[in-house]
Amino acid sequence: MSTLTTGRPGIRRRRGRDAGRLGLLVVLAVVMAFPLLWMLLTAVSPDRDLNSADLRFWPSVLRLDNFSRAWNSLPFSTWLVNSVAIALVAVVITVAINLVAGFVLAKMRFTGRSVLLLVIVSTLMIPVQVLMIPQFRIVAELGWVNTYWAVIIPRAAEAFGIFLSRQFMLAIPDELIDAARVDGAGTLRILRSVILPLCKPLIAVLVIFTFMYRWNEFAWPLIVLKDQGLYTLPIGLTFLQGQYTTDYSGLMAMALVSALPMLVVFLVFQRYLVEGISTTGLK
């Protein structure tokens, strides 16, 4: 208001403040991005740059063979395949069953619904570490130790995804479902042809989050996978840390490679992610 009535000086002051805001944001962005930038710069630096006492931001020569050297020192290609397979299968299974559960809890009327919802949401509070030892025993009983399933299945039903789906689907009008039902559509048909097409932002969010959790997960795969040949990238990386303590350029090169798929997924979908979070009742 005051900027309008005071005219030009007010506008000038506001512009000055905006410039200040932009400057502050640039500084903060540089600070926030620095660790990732440093990972990238280290990955392409020769060892002598890293070991010298002086600070050197840009590498004296570009060393791209850091990637191949580190990649070939350990079975990274196997670990990459494992990571991709686990993340993709987990995304399909997890998103599918959690979408269905969200629909059931949001749109179907049955006895025990509110109790179910309460139980599911309250499991969010349990730290996963508390359950790991019994979970491991159950997985062992099922004979799944050392298989992809041990990583994928125990984390497939997920309170966060179910809750998110339910909140999102609550906003879909019941009239649409009633209309489809009058037209003779069964529950599955309604879910597939009426509900899911309206859930694209939700599905995008669920896919990104599930991919992120599975791709980045460390402690649980570390416990249930015993063979080196089944390890995922995060576990493999700690091996590099253990065995080649001084090869920081190789270590950062592999860290970059293992983070790259997630970075790509994020940069492609970040618009949906931020919109999705603000439209899925997560506030």
Place this chain on the structure above:
Amino acid sequence: MTVQAPPGQAARTAAFPGAPPARRRRRGRAVREGATAYLLIAPNLVLFGLFLLLPLVMTFVLALQESSGIGPGRWIGLGNYRQMASDDVFWRSLVNTAVFVAVTVPASLAIGLGLALLLNRPIRGRAVFRSVFYLPYVISGVVIGLTADWMFNENIGVVNKILRLFGGDGVAWQSSPLPAFASLVAVIVWSHVGFCMVIYLAGLQGVPRERYEAASVDGATGWQLTRHVTLPALRPTTFFLVVMMVITTFQVFDVIFVLTGGGPGNATQMLVTYAYAAGSAPASRATPRRSGS
């Protein structure tokens, strides 16, 4: 008023007087719908039961047993708790975890809120800033831990190199307790602020315009608007974030495992790393190397 049957059904019932009463038909449908509902949600229920509720019960049972890892345990009542209570490392982990959560969560929320306020009004490059601030949240804890471990290296890490550039001394990030703890806090705050920012940005969308207008008619300016209009309106958002952040911060494992391994001398040992060490010490393979002590 009683619940009304869908128009089509009511009409059909009226048209066929011999048909069963609508209520019984509705009840039949409700039972069928209930059965379908449980059938559809069954995979989730089985998984929850098998991998969350059953382990929860087992945790309580196992807590009262002595076990060598394989085979049935021996009942020892509260013996494990007695043993734990007499373990200095446990108490150290408990205090560390409390301090860690108490410092990290408010810092993440405050910085996240600051970033959200800076980005709430239109500004050039807003989407880029938003992405840059959120990016650390999507990076795996192992990658974050490795990168931080390299940056906080006492001899050739970039943090100490920058400090020396300004004439300071290098800090013993890896071998002295307080700096190690501080580096961990900094890294976790760095990775969590983006999430707080996004949630706060969503919350800011929900603050009614009229409140700002009303307050500025009353003569409120800049900071006063933030203090008396924005912050109170964000209270539910803050509550949600506090709950989320306490849970996730309490559960941070991979960054600690890789960056400090709980050291030096248990200075960064948390309840979860303590539990991991106690639960799988003999079986652990990828034990992180630790420089210093």
